[in-house]
Amino acid sequence: MIHFVGAGCGAADLITLRGKKLIEEADVIIYAGSLMNPELLSWKKEGCEVHNSAKMTLEEVFAVMQKAEDLGKTTVRLHTGDPSIYGAVREQMDLLDEAKIPYDSCPGVSSMNGAAAALNMEYTLPGISQSVVITRMAGRTPVPEKESLRSFAAHQTTMVLFLSAGLLDKAAAELISGGYDPDTPAAIVYKASWPDERSYICTIATMADCARENEVKKTALIIVGPAVAQRGYKRSELYNPGFETGFRPATK
């Protein structure tokens, strides 16, 4: 059995209780070494075999899983944040399907949640933005043209950019040419939930300089959109005294 487990975005105690238990019980752990907190590995049981996937290919990762399965062992495959976001899990699952090896998934706290927490931010402010676009600049992995930042910019919604901290001049140009005002607020959150977490509030026009000045090149999320200002929103209907819900009658 293989368990894909979200390690959370940094602080060890942001993993789920289920994720921690799976680590404690695993015979084999394969972890994404580039971004994961090594503290999580201190929970492994004695004799647990540990592999750092940062140094491995997909084929090598799969070979470790297959060997463990042949020996009747339980494997935990740890991914940073939540495995469903830029986690490259599907390609592993397809190989497991082919080999008829069972697996399941345990979610994790994505860095997009960690970054919102760092800013005490609500992404979906009533009257401002009710949608969040999760995207990235093209890097070695291309982004389909129909998903260009420029095209998403037309919606003026909250946008969270992964894997893009080194490409902010280009990102800003695309966002502005797509329709955002250059003064639209933006936030850069570096290493959300780690001890050296830092965050900066700037604008789309200044975000590239802000990242350069503060030497943020990687392990950062960029959040853009009017919601970053956290002002000018309408209060919620859910907690409005004049609005009845299934749990509470209207009081005025």
Ligand code: SAH
């Ligand atoms: N599955 C992960 C994302 C993996 S892609 C998740 O759910 O968070 C790797 C990118 O995630 C990095 O380039 C960076 O943009 C972002 N990232 C990961 N950890 C981060 C953190 N602690 N703070 C800010 N950004 C982070």
